[in-house]
Amino acid sequence: MTPPDDPTAPTRTDSELLVEFIDHRYEPAFAEVVRRHGGMVLAVCRSVLGNTPDAEDAAQAVFLTLAQKAGHSSVRKHLVGWLHRVAWYVAARGAKARAIRRRHEEEATRMRNEILASHEEPLRLDALHAALNRLSEKYRVPLILHHLEGRSQAETAALLGCSVDAIAVRLHRARDMLRDRLGRLDRRGAVASAAVLAGAWGSAASAEVTPAFVATTSHAASAALAGELASAAAVSGQTLALTRGAINMLYWAKTKAVATALAIVLTVGGVVGTMLHANEAVAAAPTAITGVITKLQDGQITLRRRTGEVTVAIDKATVIKVDDAVATADALKVGMSTAAFVEGDKPATEVRAYSPKAPPAPPPPPAPPKVVTGLVSQVTAASIVIQPQIGPAITVAFDGTTRVKVNDRLAAAPELAVGMSVGVFYADDKPATEIRAYSRGVLTPP
Structure with missing residues (x-):
């Protein structure tokens, strides 16, 4: 126009x-x-x-x-x-x-x-x-x-x-x-x-x-x-942040001027106690309200606190930071942890919000160990070769952490011998966690 x-x-x-x-x-x-x-x-x-x-x-x-x-x-x-x-x-x-x-x-x-x-x-x-x-x-x-x-x-x-x-x-x-x-x-x-x-x-x-x-x-x-x-x-982004800071400064400068003028008037009237109370009411530092955002509406946000929900007004002069970076109101989301600085019924001077952090993913459940049974066909210092009833021979490694039982008693690896019936528990490409061996005879299922 x-x-x-x-x-x-x-x-x-x-x-x-x-x-x-x-x-x-x-x-x-x-x-x-x-x-x-x-x-x-x-x-x-x-x-x-x-x-x-x-x-x-x-x-x-x-x-x-x-x-x-x-x-x-x-x-x-x-x-x-x-x-x-x-x-x-x-x-x-x-x-x-x-x-x-x-x-x-x-x-x-x-x-x-x-x-x-x-x-x-x-x-x-x-x-x-x-x-x-x-x-x-x-x-x-x-x-x-x-x-x-x-x-x-x-x-x-x-x-x-x-x-x-x-x-x-x-x-x-x-x-x-x-x-x-x-x-x-x-x-x-x-x-x-x-x-x-x-x-x-x-x-x-x-x-x-x-x-x-x-x-x-x-x-x-x-x-x-x-x-x-x-x-x-x-x-x-820097210009935007400086602009918001200047508007915020002007707001507080005006508030301070009003508080000073009110203090002068009350002092002239001799009401010193009332002056101090009024000056605190006008020029007190903003109150920080913390909570989690539960609702976003045009010009206001609702925060959930331990004592209940609180609605806080925001406007164009409100400085908004999300994850410590200057942002706009559109960046605020439900679920964010937030601190809003307010004074009385005025819109918040600043809102600091933080994105919710996803809980760490639980570790995947350990895969059940594989179990192979058969007869020992070969023994070395670090592995045994097992011949199952069906299929080719299987080589399984073991080390100092492998639990070895021979005839249901704890034993050492050198006691393993060719011809024993065994049940071996192991994971892919890892040493066996347990070896249960029995003297010549029928293998007892583990």
């Missing part, structure tokens, strides 16, 4: 583009948002993950998270700051996953810590973004727009609805605040000079997003909006 007006016109604001995308599922509108801010997001991810495929996966995860959160007016209103914050989180999460995956700390550190060439002490790009992320929205957004996205002060002022003079003042104060925070992050407490900071801005500026990145990301965003992200062909 195509809206009546061109949604990608330069005069359209980011908020208007996202509304067009949400209301009409019009990919070009979202693609324009990716073109405008993709360079900044990719640069943030590269500052942590280096110029690697991991950085592109992380950048794509940021926009897929946006596709699922763009319906919130607060996200659209503070889009640039929101993108920077989520990009920083996703990249940091990706770096941690990569370090675990590679099991090689030196390599992970080298890839994560790209540094700048400068006449003074170099400033790490990830430290720059970490300090930038700590600034308030008022000062952080102008720095992102002006220094990372390369907009002029006039363009920045127009986007933020301020005068150029006001933006100039904010930028000046923001740079001072940033230098101070960079010093706090530095173990030595050093403050980055203006020259070092200027060089850092140049290296941290927007990266170039390719048309292919814009196209695949906007197409995957449409799938995310329709709740079909897991089936999108252009989305890697």
Whole structure:
């Protein structure tokens, strides 16, 4: 469906583009948002993950998270700051996953810590973004727009609805605040000079997003909006995991904010005991419910526990792992052992399921031993030759484990002699387990 007006016109604001995308599922509108801010997001991810495929996966995860959160007016209103914050989180999460995956700390550190060439002490790009992320929205957004996205002060002022003079003042104060925070992050407490900071801005500026990145990301965003992200062909498993992690982070960040606000209100009212109880109710860690899946329905799973069955809701934000690998709800099956992390009546934040292990197959029953009877026609140190009443002679081996009886008493192998009647128990190609021999005469059946 195509809206009546061109949604990608330069005069359209980011908020208007996202509304067009949400209301009409019009990919070009979202693609324009990716073109405008993709360079900044990719640069943030590269500052942590280096110029690697991991950085592109992380950048794509940021926009897929946006596709699922763009319906919130607060996200659209503070889009640039929101993108920077989520990009920083996703990249940091990706770096941690990569370090675990590679099991090689030196390599992970080298890839994560790209540094700048400068006449003074170099400033790490990830430290720059970490300090930038700590600034308030008022000062952080102008720095992102002006220094990372390369907009002029006039363009920045127009986007933020301020005068150029006001933006100039904010930028000046923001740079001072940033230098101070960079010093706090530095173990030595050093403050980055203006020259070092200027060089850092140049290296941290927007990266170039390719048309292919814009196209695949906007197409995957449409799938995310329709709740079909897991089936999108252009989305890697790593991107999917990072997207789910970002959505989970935003959920808990919102929960924490609500808990903090409630605590402040109750403290002002003087109800300290009630505050502690309410804060625990809102911000408590999720409860782990364990059991075996007995039923799968749309949007929920039923677990059998010792105390009875429990139904747990799940949704698109639920992180699902099957056998420790990120998966979709379709991978859940009846009979799986499962741990679901829930809080109150909300959908589970995470579901960890494990495929049932088949019980080991019982060993096959031992084959009954063969029994041959006849007269001994030949004896050696390790075998005897038996002549049955019907058929050819049979040679049967024996060893030190073979039980030998002569005339119903335990005996040794040398007592076996030609002409004895014998009954021999043995398996194919194995020494006899028992030999029962009788002196000359009729063989007694064993």
